[in-house]
């Protein structure tokens with residue numbers, strides 16, 4: 001099972017491009033937009049919320065339900081991981097086009113003596129080891145070839161300092177084995193989270209189940225993706241956990257029960273990014289329904305980030321976010337340490353702004369504060385620069401960001417590096433540049449298996465029933481839309497959950 005879910009690519013930086021799940025498939029022809037957009041695109045649940053609620057439900061004090069969870073490769077890996085540790089997770093059928101709800105029954109005692117496949121999911125490789133420390137017996141973790149390059153040392157060392165026994169042969173990365181003893185002392189621990197906020201979230205999520213709780217002190221100079229830590233705190237508080245931040249970069253979780261809950265998952269606002277950006281790039285309007293009025297999701301910042309490029313964003317009283325634009329993109333100077341997850345989309349828009357849109361000259365952009373995205377699914381700074389330049393662009397790597405100077409783009413094969421957000425950025429660029437082909441569009445299954453279908457329907461060109469995108473409830477809520485009712489297969493042919 002562990003083997004079956006691994007990507008089969010080679011393990012090397014250069015070889016990383018093209019090693020995704022669909023490495024042997026022909027590249028996907030990115031559709032060119034042939035006019036202003038007018039689309040309504042409903043999206044499935046948030047990856048980050050689904051992952052957190054699964055962990056907290058597994059550690060909860062009774063059975064609970066996740067409504068409208070994400071079903072994707074990352075969420076399936078999280079479900080498999082928690083099941084391997086003894087958690088009961090059952091599907092509850094609904095009429096949602098995005099898949100069933102989940103009923104979670106915590107294990108009486110978490111059990112080890114198992115293996116966990118992390119795929120390329122940061123949330124699985126960081127959030128599950130503290131849970132494994134609470135299980136009885138060894139738990140071996142591994143992942144895709146590139147996952148072995150993603151940093152783990154701060155969270156492994158912190159767990160050791162809190163009492164865990166972890167064997168990683170000094171790698172500070174996958175593969176490693178957590179020798180769980182059924183409990184963890186916990187207490188105060190220093191940790192440098194400048195490479196990923198997930199190190200902090202990992203300890204906070206399980207911290208209430210440690211004997212002494214957990215007190216995390218961040219020691220690095222910068223702390224990226226703060227909204228994701230706020231999300232962790234909010235999901236803990238919703239389950240009655242006592243969590244405080246007594247000072248910036250410091251968090252205390254008191255030991256105690258994690259309350260079982262019926263949790264409803266918000267749509268994934270970061271996955272909304274390429275769709276809303278499409279309206280900015282092409283012109284016209286794209287609406288995403290179900291936008292929460294208050295949220296910790298960083299995707300909510302699209303409401304201010306897309307206007308920087310010249311688009312308008314309006315959140316209506318009915319909870320739908322509409323982005324409209326005349327199709328002219330302005331160059332931007334954005335410093336977005338909180339929003340690294342949105343950076344690929346922003347760089348895609350910057351590349352189109354530099355290409356020149358709506359008959360105007362190209363404009364330069366600089367997007368900074370995102371050095372940590374070198375440690376995401378791939379080195380996103382290097383990958384974005386390489387792919388923009390492959391199409392004739394003029395992008396350069398900065399220490400903590402990317403500058404894009406005016407240059408006319410042309411078609412070519414956009415490499416995805418097994419990175420869902422690289423793939424969706426290639427699709428975005430392809431809306432305005434003829435002849436862009438995206439290698440391994442299938443890697444979008446990491447968080448949005450329906451991406452190609454939803455993208456096609458946004459443009460009014462997908463096969464299927466032809467249900468109107470702006471019909472009641474949006475495309476994804478249309479019962480006559482068979483595309484969206486069928487989740488693609490996982491790499492090993494099992495169901496996503």
Ligand SMILES: O=C(O)C1=C[C@@H](OP(=O)(O)O)[C@@H](O)[C@H](O)C1
Pocket residue numbers: 047048049122123195196197198201224225228340341372
């Ligand atoms: O906690 C989470 O769910 C996430 C935190 C962020 O990670 P980094 O802090 O590594 O950027 C984000 O980019 C990632 O997509 C999801």
Ligand SMILES: C=C(OP(=O)(O)O)C(=O)O
Pocket residue numbers: 120121122123341376377421447
């Ligand atoms: C960085 C990301 O994912 P992960 O959870 O694997 O870190 C992402 O989805 O942009």
